[in-house]
Amino acid sequence: MSATDRNLTAAHAEVKAEIARxxxxxxxxLAFVGAVLAGTWTVVRDMPLTVPVIVAGGLGLALLVAAAGLLLRSARPNLSGRHGFPLWATLTAEEIGTAVSSDLAADIAGLSRLAVAKFTxxxxxxxxxMTGGALLVLAALLAVGGVA
Known part of the structure; x- marks a missing residue:
């Protein structure tokens, strides 16, 4: 195996590890955000709330729901890609061998784009x-302080 092949194999393994991370x-x-949302609902459902608490808490909860949406988007599988197993599912056994041996650099590029999108x-x-959590802390402080 040449140095270039070893480097490509190492780069391919690295990008797949980044996707897994x-x-x-x-x-x-996502589990953390879900726990914060559930915990917030449990704590505030029986509390009398003032307008400032409702505004700060509502904005915080909205940001947490938006974060959950982004996390779900990140976790959503991309089955229309032209690399990895979505590509292999469209090929014959002989074509897979050719594609894997000749297109490792293209696979690295495609998987890297996928990893960057997930990280973004x-x-x-x-x-x-973090912003939603800060707003929930502000709402809690307002509720405890009794600001009207």
Whole structure:
């Protein structure tokens, strides 16, 4: 195996590992956001709420729901791609061997684009989660402080 082939194989393994890392982070963050949403509902459903608490809390919850949407988008499988198993599903056994041996660089490029899209959704979801969480903390402080 030549140095170029080894480098391509290593790059291919690296990008697949990054996709797996993104999927793991997405699942953990989605569980966290779901727990925050459920916990917030449990805490506030029996509380008397003022307008400032409703506004801050409502905005925080809206941002958390938006974050959950981005996380679901990130986790959604891309079955229309022209690389990896979606491509292989359209090929014969002989064509798969040819495609894998000759198009590793193209597969790396396609999977890298997929990884960047997943990381972009994940990053935006983290930003929305932090902002939504800060608004929920503000709402809690307003509720405890009794600001009318």
């Amino acid at each position: 993104t999927d793991t982070k997405t699942a953990l963050l 959704c994940l990053r935006r979801a983290v930003d929305l989660t």
